[in-house]
Amino acid sequence: MSKIHVTTSVNGEEVEYLCEAQQTMLDVLRDELGLTGTKEGCSTGDCGACSVIVDGDVVCSCLMLGAEAEGRNVETIEGLAAPDHLHPVQKQFLEHAALQCGFCTPGFLVAAKALLDRNQNPTETEIRYWLAGNLCRCTGYDKIVRAVQDAAAEMRGA
């Protein structure tokens, strides 16, 4: 079976790859592009560990085909920090100890970043519902929600 040639943007950089028709965006990121920061927890869109931002929207990359990325803008966990400083939400996750095992963390950070790009003053309820598609089994979510609240405050300059 011939492979599909895709040209897309990942973390602001143009990339080209060949993928099989059935390969998911998650497979492409991890296996073809070596971006293993995006995690596979279920491959059915239920856990959010593979969250990426595509043209501004949070997407479970396990539910998107690699071929569908043609001409799109994909942001992954690897693109969140600048070379010399972390994104406020990354920093606040560390300050709040909002991770234990760290496996769901990239997905949470990507989803939270997409929220904060839209809304820098979310209520606790808005945060909880926005992140309801991301499963964490370690933390009970308390410190994650607080970290996002403080990242929002930091971004507002509050």
Place this chain on the structure above:
Amino acid sequence: MGQEPVETKWVGKRIVRPDGVDKVTGRANFGADMNLPGMLEAKILRSPHAHARIKKIDTSKAEALKGVHAVVTGADFPELKAASVDGGEAQVNLKDLGENLMARDKALYDGHAVAAVAATSASIANDALDLIEVEYELLPHVIDVEAAMKDDAPLLHDDMFTSGVEPQPKKPSNIAARMEFGAGDTAKGFAEADVIVERTFRTAATHQGYIEPHAAVAEWTEDGQSRIWCSSQGHFAIRSMTTALLDMEEAELRVMPAEIGGGFGGKTTIYLEPVALLLSKKSGRPIRIVMSREEVFRGSGPTSGSVVKTKIGATNDGKITAGEVELKYEAGAYAGSPAMPGCMTAFACYDIENAKVVGYDVVSNRPKCAAYRAPGAPMTAFAVESVLDEISEKIKMDPVELRMKNAAKEGTRALYGAKFKQIGFEETLKAAKDHPHYSAPLGPNQGRGIACGFWFNIGGESTANINVNPDGSVTVVSPNPDIGGSRASMVLMAAEVLGIDPEKIRITIGDTASIGYSGLTGGSRVTFAVGMAVVEAAKDVVKQLCERAAKIWEVDFEGVEWRDGAAHPASTNVGDFDPLTLGDLAAQAGKLGGTVVGASSINARGAGPGFGTHICDVEVDKETGRVDVVRYTAIQDAGKAVHPSYVEGQMQGGVAQGVGWALNEEYIYNDDGQLENPGFLDYRVPVTSDMPMIDTVIVEVPNPFHPYGVRGVGEVPIVPPLAAVANAVSHAVEKRMEQLPISPPRLLSIIDG
């Protein structure tokens, strides 16, 4: 006299964890992230039947598929010996371990592995699974624990004769073991009671639910230097189990610890590693196997579903006069449910003169259960704490007061045999009573529940190395996977002893060839036991540094003392010398006998038992049966919180898992014995919008056996929530909850009578 808290400079500080930046940037390497040149992907074929004899497996068509490099079945493994092998925390039956890894004569549950394929891509490997022809002879199956105990139940193992019964039965059954112990005379105790409550409680099998599926990469080498990279709760145990099953020496296999994406007990055993290594041997290529989520649910260990009959008697003034528990735990397809710790913990919070516990370990056609956070304890706590709640209602006594009157304290001999030293149970009860949550008003359709919990905590074999670098910075090598921030705790304790800033210290997790054997990351033991090893290794460093200062100053060793990261003369009598810092001494290491390397190997004793008291408020929607947890407070004795944020995190995480267990989570089987909900859509764990903030109160009653008073903290917090939630719902709807999960349909049928 109790031990006083120890003054500390670094222990107790909330530093950023050393592996934090790697984990928020996606750089941290978990099990599935490893990639080797020429690596093949492998997939496992699993039985679709609950119970079937495997008459024949034909792999020829799969082997002929282009891109397939190797296929293995049970027949490819060395013959299984009747022996036990080190599982890190306990000895494991090698035959059961091997049969569970890959079925031999019979498939014993839906999801039981029967073959594996390695191919150039995952999709080819999956295609090849469809080409493997397995001829099954279907056998009657049994799923329910009580059905499995019946005389005429389908037998899983014709050589299973109940242990713990005298004389041992000659007829095989599904009851692997019966256990019983007690104290006093329960008949006499019940006769003294003013009120007796007896009920039978049921809980469903629940999965640990770690978000990272099991994954392993293996590379066989013909010269006895094979390697495995995997995420586990203990790479030394992975090495022991894998080499035992493949007839290798332990030195022939090096296991590298990947970062681990959650375990909660479920990653203390092997499912993939020997399979990957055997496929590598057969194909001559490195192999990666990653489980799908469906495989995690069908093929890896949940914890037991349970039936727990409980009877407790008390006087009108709140003295418990007698207690009895009879529990039946599902083991899954092979013996080994946590029935014993269920029995041992049942009454451990209380000082009860007359008590008796009986337990049954029962096999049925379910996946073999694996450890799950405080294995066995949440189910008996659900039963006992529910009955105590009902007694407090009947005698019109505050439920905290009732528990306070019977609380285990220093000197209490627990039913399971231990005599408690300094413990903090009463302190957690007092903190609960004093907490504003406890007296806050409730809204309409709301109820409040309280419940308590106990866990032993363990110590065990632990090692640590500390290398002093030439520039005075320090590297700690820990032998245990960091599952929830333990690197930070190790660094804090090393900094405390060395008297240097934690920023001067880096920490790495050593592989099985780089540091000496250590037990599992489990049993709430790492911060306690491996922490003690780190303290000992740091003391070894300090001793060597002081010896060198003594040499430089030409004084006796006793004349040197270590404080604030430097050697000082112990008194003015020793002489007038400028302090020699760790950096000064490191710089001269070559001249003074070589690099300073501190090492320790201990078997840590004296793990302090842990206790917790939880307060839960729920709101019930009586139209839909939905239960919302609206407020939750967890209180726990941590002895000493080395890094308070991660202690709070353990407490909050345990609460969330317990809430899921209480309200939603369950393994659901169809009539054919197939698991109907092997995915996160239908096996619903709590999500962010299901939970409120979880308030925590850390009580610190020092463990006298640890240099800083540390107790294990990871497991206690999952023990009380089942009962705390159920008691809260019982009060909200004024009917007693006897079965978990309290899912909307179940609660609606209870409300509607």
